[in-house]
Amino acid sequence: MSDRTVIPLLEKQQDRRAATGGPTLPPQRRALRPLGLPLGLLRTARPRQWIKNSLVVAAPAAAGQLFSVHSALQLAVVFVLFTAAASAVYLINDALDAEADRAHPTKCRRPVAAGQVPVVVAHAAGTFLAVLAPTAAAFLCNPLTAALLTGYVMMQMAYCLRLKHVLVLDLVVVTTGFLMRAMIGGIALGIPLSRWFLITTGFGALFMVAAKRYSEAVQMADSPHKGKTRALLSEYTTGYLRFVWQLAAGVTLLGYCLWAMERGGATDGGVLPWRELSMIAYIVGILRYAVFADRGSAGAPEDVVLRDRGLLMIGLVWMAMYALAVADL
Incomplete structure (x- = not known):
């Protein structure tokens, strides 16, 4: 049988097994559709979660400093950079949690857990964005913005590796991530908090x-x-x-x-x-x-x-x- 015949059969078999609660094929063996990988990476970056990054306007809005071209452009840059940093965390987190996610009733549909995105690719893409975001912030914003983004990425990596398993600290880390989102816009524009x-x-x-x-x-x-x-x-x-x-x-x-x-x-x-x-x-x-x-x-x-x-x-x-x-x- 040709690959074009085998691939759909494997995918149907995998979906049938998953629906009935039976054993599924290892994700590495699942074939990818032509656009499966890029779309899977995009889904893993959680576009719907990007709304959280709109918090970057919180401090400038509270200070009434949203109504200038400079502020708008700077905040647009900060939004993109924080989105890249957050996406890096999602990619690496899903790569680390692939096995656990497969046991979850809804998280099992995530691209990495479902085999649409190989674990190694998720790791590589996440690492690239984790380095890119703070580096770009150092050139496009100011050193404090780059430092905050670096701190955010490091804290979230610690969360993915260990802190998510520590009582109370897991709540503190996730909360601090939101607070950093709200702070970074003010820091980029030099607004006191x-x-x-x-x-x-x-x-x-x-x-x-x-x-x-x-x-x-x-x-x-x-x-x-x-x-x-x-x-x-x-x-x-x-x-x-x-x-x-x-x-x-x-x-x-x-x-x-x-x-x-x-x-x-x-x-x-x-x-x-x-x-x-x-x-x-x-x-x-x-x-x-x-x-x-x-x-x-x-x-x-x-x-x-x-x-x-x-x-x-x-x-x-x-x-x-x-x-x-x-x-x-």
Whole structure:
């Protein structure tokens, strides 16, 4: 039989075995379609996760410094560089977790776990991007931006290799990654970062991370593969994770309200106190997201944000209020 005949037969056999829970062929033996490898690499880089990197505008937005050509261009460069660094982490992480992902009900479809992208190729592509992003930042931005990107990549590599298996530290590392996203735009533009900004952003990130872990723990509670998919899920209790995301949500709201009242009373000169009014939308947004966290359906934050129309509408209202506050209208 020719390769053109064998390849479809092997793929159909593999899919049939996977669907029935039977043994599957080693991923290295699975044939790739012509565009399978580049598309697989793109999927492994998680394009849907790139929305997280929009946090690079957080510090400039908080300081009201988004409305210049220089700022816009610099932030576009920072967004691309952070996306490259984050993609490097996803590629290497999936290469390291290929075996564990095959035991997960949804992660088994990831290109590396499914055999669409060879492990060695994922490692090579991830390493290339991990070196490229900080190096480019040193030339296109400033040394502090390059240092932060380097620190991000090193921290995430440590997470992939070891820290993801350490209680509490895994939450801290993922939260710090979000905080770095929010900081890097301000660092690239030389904007001072206020304590309220760091508190609100840091605990907001912890809220989403803990809610994600809680949702994963709830969904995998009765699964025989629980310990194989994410080892710490068998060590965290749902009660503890619920406590963490509820605590983080409370501190996030408190930090934002204190910041809004302090900044609003001192600087807003518009018709209405938009900064204080934005607290309403912010609080409602947190409460809306908490509904999904409590249900155990916040395992993919980007899906919650993008698919829930109510949350999207609340976010748009909050952004409008905040923009009016910055413009003093």
